[in-house]
Amino acid sequence: MTKWTVEQLVDAIIQHTEKEYNKSIEDATPEEVYYVISQIVSRTINKSWQQTEKMYHQHKPKQVYYLSMEFLIGGLLESNLLNCGMRDQCNQALTRLGFSPSDIYSHEHDPGLGNGGLGRLAACFLDSMASLAYPGHGLGIRYRYGMFEQRFINGYQTELPDYWLKNPYPWETKKSEEAVEIQFGGNVNMFKRRDGSLEFTYENTDNVLAVPYDVPVVGYKNKVVNTLRLWSAEPVNTVTQTKNDDYYRELENNHSIEQLSGFLYPDDSTEEGKKLRIKQQYFLVAASLKQILKHYKTTERKSLIHLPKKVVIQINDTHPSLAIPEFMRILMDEEGFGWEKAWDITTNVFAYTNHTILSEALEKWPIDMIQSIVPRLYMIIDEINERFCQGIWFDHPELRDKIPKLAVIADDQIHMANLAIVGSFSVNGVAKLHTDILKNQEMKDFYHLFPDRFNNKTNGITHRRWLLMANPKLADLITDTIGPKWIKHPRELTHLLRYVEDRPLLEKLGQIKQENKQKLANYIHKATGILVDDQSIFDVQIKRLHEYKRQLLNIFHVIYLYNELKDNPHLEIVPRTFIFGAKAAPSYYFAKEVIKLINTVASIVNHDPSIKGKIKVVFLENYNVSLAEKIIPAADLSEQISTASKEASGTGNMKMMMNGALTIGTLDGANIEIKNLVGDQNIFIFGLRSEQVYELYDSGAYSANDIYQNDERIAQILNQLRDGLVGHHDIEFKDIYYHLLGSNDPYFILKDFDCYVETQQLVDQAYRYNNKWLSKSLINIAHAGKFSSDRTIQEYATGIWNVKEIF
Known part of the structure; x- marks a missing residue:
C-alpha cells in the first residue's frame, strides 16, 4: 500500500476538500472531512484489493x-487507517489542520x-x-x-x-x-x-x-x-x-x-x-x-x-x-x-x-x-x-428410539x-x-x-481493534515494555508476566486506566447528564439483554446495596458505578421489563443524596461497536454472570480482559478458559456449575419459593418489585416478581444471589489494594493473547478448512 507522510496527507485532504466540496479546508465540516479521508483511504485500499484478487486468480x-x-x-475508517499503517500520520495531519481525530471518526455511523x-x-x-x-x-x-x-x-x-x-x-x-x-x-x-x-x-x-x-x-x-x-x-x-x-x-x-x-x-x-x-x-x-x-x-x-x-x-x-x-x-x-x-x-x-x-x-x-x-x-x-x-434404522439399531429427536423433519417442523x-x-x-x-x-x-x-x-476477538485501536495508550505501554512483536503474535503478551511486580509499570497502567475512566465519565455526563465518580469501580455489563445473561441478577445486587445504604448510610464500601449497555428484542417483553427496572433503579439511586454518591447506575442507550470501544478500555470489573451452561462462549469477557478488567463470572463459556489461564486469584468465580444446573433441571428439586421464604434480602427485593420500589409505590414490577416465583426462577437468579453478593464483597475488598489490583489486571492482559481471533482462525484453517496462507 502507498506510504503516506503527514505532509502528503495534509496536502491530499486540502486538495480533495476543494475538489469534492468546492470549499477551503477552513470552511469544511467534520463530516465532509470524514468523507474526504475515507475517499483517500479507499483509493489506497483499492490498489491492494485488486492485487489480492489477481493473486487469488493466479495461484x-x-x-x-x-x-x-x-x-x-x-x-471502518479508523480500523482501515490502522491496518493500512496510516493512523498515526492521519491523526497528526488532522491535528495540524485544526481537527480532532476522534471527532472526525465519530461521524461514521x-x-x-x-x-x-x-x-x-x-x-x-x-x-x-x-x-x-x-x-x-x-x-x-x-x-x-x-x-x-x-x-x-x-x-x-x-x-x-x-x-x-x-x-x-x-x-x-x-x-x-x-x-x-x-x-x-x-x-x-x-x-x-x-x-x-x-x-x-x-x-x-x-x-x-x-x-x-x-x-x-x-x-x-x-x-x-x-x-x-x-x-x-x-x-x-x-x-x-x-x-x-x-x-x-x-x-x-x-x-x-x-x-x-x-x-x-x-x-x-x-x-x-x-x-x-x-x-x-x-x-x-x-x-x-x-x-x-x-x-x-x-x-x-x-x-x-x-x-x-x-x-x-x-x-x-x-x-x-x-x-x-x-x-x-x-x-x-x-x-x-x-x-x-x-x-x-x-x-x-x-x-x-x-x-x-x-x-x-x-x-x-x-x-x-x-x-x-x-x-x-x-x-x-x-x-x-x-x-x-433409514440409515439410522438399519445401521444403528441402538438409536432407533432416538430417530424423532435426530430427524431433520419432526413434529411438522424442519x-x-x-x-x-x-x-x-x-x-x-x-x-x-x-x-x-x-x-x-x-x-x-x-x-x-x-x-x-x-x-x-x-x-476469539481481533486484538487490533479491541486493544491496538480502542486503547492506544495501553497498546503503546505494552510495546514500550515488551516490544512490538505482540501486535502480529498476540501470544507474546505473556512476556508481560515478568512485570507483575514492577511498581513503575503498574503505576503507568493505573494512570492509563484512570484516563480512560475520565473519558468515559465525560461521555456519560454528556450523553445522560449523570455525573459519575471516575475514582469509583466501573462495574460493566454490556451484552444483549436476555434472561440467561442475567442482567436481573446484577440489578438485584444494586438494589441490595441500595437497601443496605438506606439502612446504614455510614456503610463503608468502595464507591461503584454500575454501567449497562444492552438491547432487548422488540417482542421480548420480559427483557424490556428488565430494562425498565434498571432505568427505574438508576433514577432512584442517582437522585438520592442520602447515599452520598456511593453507588451510581448508568444504562447507556443504543449499545453498539462504537459505544463498546468507549466503555471497554475504562472497565474495572467485567460482568460475565450467565447461568452456567447457557453461554456458549462470550467475547465481551475477552475484550474487557484484554483491556485490563477483572472478570466476575460463573464457570460458563470461555470464563472457564480465562480462569485456567489467569488462576483463581485473578478472577472472581461464583455460582452453580453446569453439571449442577443440569442436575437441578433433571431432579426438579429446586424451589425458588423456598429461597424467597428464607432469605430476607431476596424477600425484600421481590416484595419491592411487587409493592413498589423503595418508597416509590406507584412503580411496580409484578411481572418480574411473578415470573421468578411462578416459573420457579428458570435461570437460577435467586439460587446464585447469595454467592454473587459474597463474591462482590471480595471485589470490594480487592479493589482497596491498588497495586495488587493492577497486578491482577496485568496478569489478565498478559494471558489475553490466547483469545485473539488470530489463534481461532489458525485453528479453523488447519483443523477444519485445510487452507493455507497466500504467501
Whole structure:
C-alpha cells in the first residue's frame, strides 16, 4: 500500500476538500472531512484489493466463504487507517489542520449489519483471515435498516428505525453486473428423462434480483484485502406506468421484494415475520452459492467433483442452513449429478458452527412455510431426512428410539440445526465447555453417529481493534515494555508476566486506566447528564439483554446495596458505578421489563443524596461497536454472570480482559478458559456449575419459593418489585416478581444471589489494594493473547478448512 507522510496527507485532504466540496479546508465540516479521508483511504485500499484478487486468480488457492446473516463490523475508517499503517500520520495531519481525530471518526455511523456476539465474531474472523493472509471472504445481507436505534422514554426501551444508509456509505462498491436472479414459490414440475434420471422445471415463481455490494476487509500491514459481499434485494423489472390496479400492485410487489434486505431479524413472532426470515435466509444462500460456483467455474475450469479441494463454506449458526439443500438442488437440477455424488460433494464442502444450546435459538420452521416459499428445497430436505432416518434404522439399531429427536423433519417442523449437522463434515462448538455439552448432553446422539465431525474452536476477538485501536495508550505501554512483536503474535503478551511486580509499570497502567475512566465519565455526563465518580469501580455489563445473561441478577445486587445504604448510610464500601449497555428484542417483553427496572433503579439511586454518591447506575442507550470501544478500555470489573451452561462462549469477557478488567463470572463459556489461564486469584468465580444446573433441571428439586421464604434480602427485593420500589409505590414490577416465583426462577437468579453478593464483597475488598489490583489486571492482559481471533482462525484453517496462507 502507498506510504503516506503527514505532509502528503495534509496536502491530499486540502486538495480533495476543494475538489469534492468546492470549499477551503477552513470552511469544511467534520463530516465532509470524514468523507474526504475515507475517499483517500479507499483509493489506497483499492490498489491492494485488486492485487489480492489477481493473486487469488493466479495461484488458485482453496478459499473459505463465511456465510452469516450478520456482520457487526463497526466503523471502518479508523480500523482501515490502522491496518493500512496510516493512523498515526492521519491523526497528526488532522491535528495540524485544526481537527480532532476522534471527532472526525465519530461521524461514521455504525453499519446496521449485525446485532450481537454472533455478528461481531464474524467481523473479527474476517479481520483475522485477512491479517493472516488466508483467502477467506464473508457473505451476508446489506440491510437497509439495522436492528433498531434504541431510545429510552420514561425508562422504557423504544425502537426507532436505524437507517444507517441515509448518507452514502464510503466503503462499499456496487457490482450491478454480478447481480443474480433468485426464485421463490411457484410450482415444481418433475419429468423423467430417457435415461431414467429426473428433470425439474419451475413455473409461476416470484423472481428477485440479488445485487452485490462489496466491502474491503483489510489485513494488518500485509497488503491483503479480502471481500465482504453483501446482497441487496431489488425487483427484476422496474415499475412501469400501466393501468392503475396493475401499477399499484407492482409497486406493492416491489416493496415486498425490498423487505428481503430491509431489516435485520424481522419479528418472527408472527406468521408474516417467520416467512420473511425464511425468505431472507434463502435469499442469502441462493445468491451466495451462485457466486461461489460461478467463481469456481471461471477460475478452475474443472468438474465440480473437485470442488471440495478448492472451496469450503462455513455456516455461522443455523441461519444459513438452507445452503445445504440449495447446493444439492444446484448440483442435481442444474449440473446433472445423481443424489449420491451430489451428497458426497455437499458434505465435503460445508462446515457448521453451533453458537447456542438454547432451544428457542435452534431454529425450527413449519413444513408448510418451507413448502410454499422454496418448494423444491422442501422435496430435497424431505429426501435428506428419509435417507438419514433409514440409515439410522438399519445401521444403528441402538438409536432407533432416538430417530424423532435426530430427524431433520419432526413434529411438522424442519429442524435447521439437525439439517446443518447431517449436511456438514465438521460441527464445532465455540468454547471447551460448550463443545463438551454438545457432545455429552445436547447433541450426544449425533456425536455417537458422527464422532469425527465434532470439534472445539474457542472464540476469539481481533486484538487490533479491541486493544491496538480502542486503547492506544495501553497498546503503546505494552510495546514500550515488551516490544512490538505482540501486535502480529498476540501470544507474546505473556512476556508481560515478568512485570507483575514492577511498581513503575503498574503505576503507568493505573494512570492509563484512570484516563480512560475520565473519558468515559465525560461521555456519560454528556450523553445522560449523570455525573459519575471516575475514582469509583466501573462495574460493566454490556451484552444483549436476555434472561440467561442475567442482567436481573446484577440489578438485584444494586438494589441490595441500595437497601443496605438506606439502612446504614455510614456503610463503608468502595464507591461503584454500575454501567449497562444492552438491547432487548422488540417482542421480548420480559427483557424490556428488565430494562425498565434498571432505568427505574438508576433514577432512584442517582437522585438520592442520602447515599452520598456511593453507588451510581448508568444504562447507556443504543449499545453498539462504537459505544463498546468507549466503555471497554475504562472497565474495572467485567460482568460475565450467565447461568452456567447457557453461554456458549462470550467475547465481551475477552475484550474487557484484554483491556485490563477483572472478570466476575460463573464457570460458563470461555470464563472457564480465562480462569485456567489467569488462576483463581485473578478472577472472581461464583455460582452453580453446569453439571449442577443440569442436575437441578433433571431432579426438579429446586424451589425458588423456598429461597424467597428464607432469605430476607431476596424477600425484600421481590416484595419491592411487587409493592413498589423503595418508597416509590406507584412503580411496580409484578411481572418480574411473578415470573421468578411462578416459573420457579428458570435461570437460577435467586439460587446464585447469595454467592454473587459474597463474591462482590471480595471485589470490594480487592479493589482497596491498588497495586495488587493492577497486578491482577496485568496478569489478565498478559494471558489475553490466547483469545485473539488470530489463534481461532489458525485453528479453523488447519483443523477444519485445510487452507493455507497466500504467501
